[in-house]
Amino acid sequence: xxxxxxxxxxxxxxxxxxxxxxxxxxxYAEDSPFFIGLSKGKLLGSRCTGCGYTYAxxxxxxxxxxxxxxxxxxxxxxxxxxxxxxxxxxxxFLKETPFxxxxxxxxxxxxxxxxxxxxxxxxxxxxxxxxxxxFAKTPSFRVTDxxxxxxxxxxxxxxxxGG
Amino acid sequence: xxxxGITKFAKAHPDKDFRLMVKEAYDYALRxxxxxxxxxxxxxxxxxxxxxxxxxxxAASMVQDYxxxxxxxxxxxxxxxxxxxxxxxxxxxxxxxxxxNCCVAFGFETMSRVNTWKGNEFIALASDTNFDFPVGxxxxxxxxxxxxxxxxxxxxxxxxxxxxxxxxxxxxxxNPYAQKAKRLTVKQVRESPMVxxxxxxxxxxxxxxxAAVCLLASEEVAGKVCDRPVKITGVGSGSDAMRMADxxxxxxxxxxxxxxxxxxxxRYPGVHSFRGGxxxxxxxxxxxxxxxxMEQLSFVELxxxxxxxxxxxxxxxxxxxYGEGGRFVESGIPFMPGVDYGLELPKQGxxxxxxxxxxxxxxxxxxxxxxxxxxxxxxxLQRTISKHLGNDTLQVKNAERGLIHSHAGTGxxxxxxxxxxxx
Numbered sequence: 001x002x003x004x005x006x007x008x009x010x011x012x013x014x015x016x017x018x019x020x021x022x023x024x025x026x027x028y029a030e031d032s033p034f035f036i037g038l039s040k041g042k043l044l045g046s047r048c049t050g051c052g053y054t055y056a057x058x059x060x061x062x063x064x065x066x067x068x069x070x071x072x073x074x075x076x077x078x079x080x081x082x083x084x085x086x087x088x089x090x091x092x093f094l095k096e097t098p099f100x101x102x103x104x105x106x107x108x109x110x111x112x113x114x115x116x117x118x119x120x121x122x123x124x125x126x127x128x129x130x131x132x133x134x135f136a137k138t139p140s141f142r143v144t145d146x147x148x149x150x151x152x153x154x155x156x157x158x159x160x161x162g163g
Numbered sequence: 164x165x166x167x168g169i170t171k172f173a174k175a176h177p178d179k180d181f182r183l184m185v186k187e188a189y190d191y192a193l194r195x196x197x198x199x200x201x202x203x204x205x206x207x208x209x210x211x212x213x214x215x216x217x218x219x220x221x222a223a224s225m226v227q228d229y230x231x232x233x234x235x236x237x238x239x240x241x242x243x244x245x246x247x248x249x250x251x252x253x254x255x256x257x258x259x260x261x262x263x264n265c266c267v268a269f270g271f272e273t274m275s276r277v278n279t280w281k282g283n284e285f286i287a288l289a290s291d292t293n294f295d296f297p298v299g300x301x302x303x304x305x306x307x308x309x310x311x312x313x314x315x316x317x318x319x320x321x322x323x324x325x326x327x328x329x330x331x332x333x334x335x336x337x338n339p340y341a342q343k344a345k346r347l348t349v350k351q352v353r354e355s356p357m358v359x360x361x362x363x364x365x366x367x368x369x370x371x372x373x374a375a376v377c378l379l380a381s382e383e384v385a386g387k388v389c390d391r392p393v394k395i396t397g398v399g400s401g402s403d404a405m406r407m408a409d410x411x412x413x414x415x416x417x418x419x420x421x422x423x424x425x426x427x428x429x430r431y432p433g434v435h436s437f438r439g440g441x442x443x444x445x446x447x448x449x450x451x452x453x454x455x456x457m458e459q460l461s462f463v464e465l466x467x468x469x470x471x472x473x474x475x476x477x478x479x480x481x482x483x484x485y486g487e488g489g490r491f492v493e494s495g496i497p498f499m500p501g502v503d504y505g506l507e508l509p510k511q512g513x514x515x516x517x518x519x520x521x522x523x524x525x526x527x528x529x530x531x532x533x534x535x536x537x538x539x540x541x542x543x544l545q546r547t548i549s550k551h552l553g554n555d556t557l558q559v560k561n562a563e564r565g566l567i568h569s570h571a572g573t574g575x576x577x578x579x580x581x582x583x584x585x586x
Contacts, residue, residue: 010177013177018218031293056408057294057408059409063409081434082309082311082312082315084304084308084359085359086299086303086304086359087360088280088301088358089301090280090301091278091280091284092284093301101308102308111408112408112409112410114406114407122360127311127312143295
């Protein structure tokens with residue numbers, strides 16, 4: 001606590017201001033290649049070496065059969081599996097509202113990836129919308145180094161959302 | 164179960180810390196069983212969700228000593244939103260295994276110590292902090308994505324969701340323990356501020372300070388000290404992957420009254436359904452001998468953190484088929500009989516869901532919530548709602564068997580417990 005003095009909110013009951021912050025050394029450990037991949041403009045999923053189940057959000061062991069997985073590059077284009085536009089959020093993200101969250105689905109992957117969708121009016125977002133991955137020019141080595149935008153070359157929607 | 168107590172859930176209780184809140188609920192429970200003595204208590208299980216909110220590690224130990232229960236066995240249970248339900252089942256395990264003749268389950272949360280949006284951030288830390296939280300960690304956003312998919316798959320409407328809000332807030336008008344009782348219209352729910360499309364402020368439960376306590380005892384002890392004990396006849400729980408993105412697409416887990424042909428084209432659970440909830444229900448029904456929940460339950464208290472998740476949960480519990488949750492609420496089945504909601508409800512009151520007002524209206528002090536449901540269910544089955552709430556509007560007539568459902572994260576831990584009135 002580096003605070004000097006005390007901020008008093010009330011005396012009955014006695015309520016004071018109490019500050020708290022902390023720094024961590026955070027390791028991505030076995031998931032590190034995914035975050036390094038984002039800095040190189042790649043989306044790395046993982047594919048089970050035992051049963052072939054393919055994870056769009058990677059994990060180093062298969063949650064179905066338990067075998068190790070191998071890294072596998074995902075296509076940079078996918079579709080909106082579902083979406084929402086947040087007008088409020090956790091305190092850390094309030095200043096970014098409104099923002100649109102999507103779960104993206106990819107051909108060849110059995111699971112999805114949570115990301116943001118940019119470059120489109122919230123009212124225009126639809127399940128099944130084709131999207132393309134964009135990457136931060138200066139990586140922060142966070143999952144937000146990738147986001148999606150509408151994939152304009154294919155403006156027509158498929159008849160219904162896949163997945 | 165031989166007794167229960169609840170503090171009034173409120174936005175903030177700055178005059179009481181978590182120890183005193185639990186003490187109030189505990190003393191209430193003790194007063195309700197005058198023949199019971201605290202010497203009979205052989206241990207306790209405490210539940211609170213968040214060390215961030217409490218900013219006191221081992222807080223349950225401080226409750227244990229405040230209640231005068233040292234040096235008896237104690238532990239803390241934490242399981243996100245299902246913390247209270249898991250605590251209830253843990254206390255049941257202590258008694259059912261024969262380890263204890265009487266076990267206290269206590270739960271609390273003090274969420275008022277940070278602002279609402281900081282609180283939302285704390286809650287969102289219960290999502291994967293590598294892959295999910297940094298994207299815009301916000302539970303309402305996660306649930307909004309689920310219901311978008313539910314609407315897409317099944318045609319569920321925002322008006323159907325709003326009806327859940329109307330129902331639960333109106334029920335709470337007759338529940339003095341509730342934090343947010345009010346009369347609403349579907350239009351008002353839709354016109355309240357948008358939080359994450361399509362969920363508005365009135366589709367979402369609020370943060371609360373509160374505590375709840377349940378006293379569980381063996382049948383032998385219960386028979387001695389309690390005139391109308393309630394029997395826990397079924398417990399079940401289930402789980403799912405932390406990340407919503409990891410949910411598979413496979414076959415529906417069937418309940419006894421369902422057939423595979425009912426779901427020929429449904430890819431399950433996806434993000435629209437909770438296989439952990441379905442698993443919990445299946446196990447609890449099996450244990451309690453329930454073949455058809457709609458026919459065999461008198462009421463349900465379920466985890467309606469969102470109007471949408473109440474609809475999703477009707478389906479997981481098999482009160483209707485997957486995909487029919489929206490029409491289920493529209494039919495009026497889950498409303499209370501005898502309450503005027505200002506809605507046309509052809510089958511009003513056939514199976515009341517959240518007669519207490521649920522999380523939407525009672526509030527959601529996480530560690531207390533699942534135990535609060537148990538206490539309301541206990542009073543329903545004792546048919547003592549009038550005694551405890553001061554009026555009998557919410558008393559389900561001839562209540563014989565109730566279900567309580569507690570739910571964590573995006574469906575990562577879910578408990579279902581079945582309680583029955585003693586014969």
